[in-house]
Amino acid sequence: MTPQAADSTTQVNTPSLYDTDFLLWIENTVACLQARKFENLDLENLIEEIDSLGRSDKRAVSSYLMRLCEHLLKMAFWDSERANCFRGWDSEIANFRAQVQEQLDTSPSLRPWLEKDFLKQYKLGRKLFLKSSGLAADVVPENPFFSLDQALEEDWLPPLNSLE
Incomplete structure (x- = not known):
């Protein structure tokens, strides 16, 4: 099809290597970057993938924090x-702490994100805890009682609160 013949009604989208x-798309992208053949890069999808890496790290560290709070x-x-x-x-607490720390070691810039997200993840962890324990919601503070x-x-563990 010639460029003159292509219009919005007759143009067929050929799936890209990315799709x-x-x-193979990753391997080709790495090869282009290593060879400094920037003109051959699929910039749109490369930008999208790099951006999604940051979102993925944030989701992972938030998930670990939620489970730690729980x-x-x-x-x-x-x-x-x-x-x-x-x-x-105790083992799960150690595991979730290690997972959070691993994320922070490789991406220290996640720390401000974690600080901003702490209240939300505490509340989600509280919700999971209440569901699994069957305890009344008024027994557990709605806001964190730990930092x-x-x-x-x-080595920190929360103080034990006797309910019975």
Whole structure:
């Protein structure tokens, strides 16, 4: 089809390499970058992928923080299960802290994001905790009773609150 014959009603969109073979697209993009053949780059999709990497890191660190808050709440408030589940909860807390720390080690600029997102993730963790524990919502503070620094501190555990 000649350029003159192509119009919006007859133009056929051929799928790009990005759409048909993502891994090959990555390999080609890396090769173009290494060879400094910038004119051959699929800039639109490259920009989109780089931007999505940042969003992905933010989602991951937020998810780890939410689960960390959930387990800290289990430690603090779920008295009836604490004796049987302490080791598992403690292990999960250590795991989520390690995951958050790994993200922060590779991307320190995520720290301000985490500070901004802390209240939201606490509230989501609280919601998960209340669902799994069956405890009344008024038993657990709606706002964090611990700081982000405490939550991330290797040996810190919340004070135990007796409900029974």
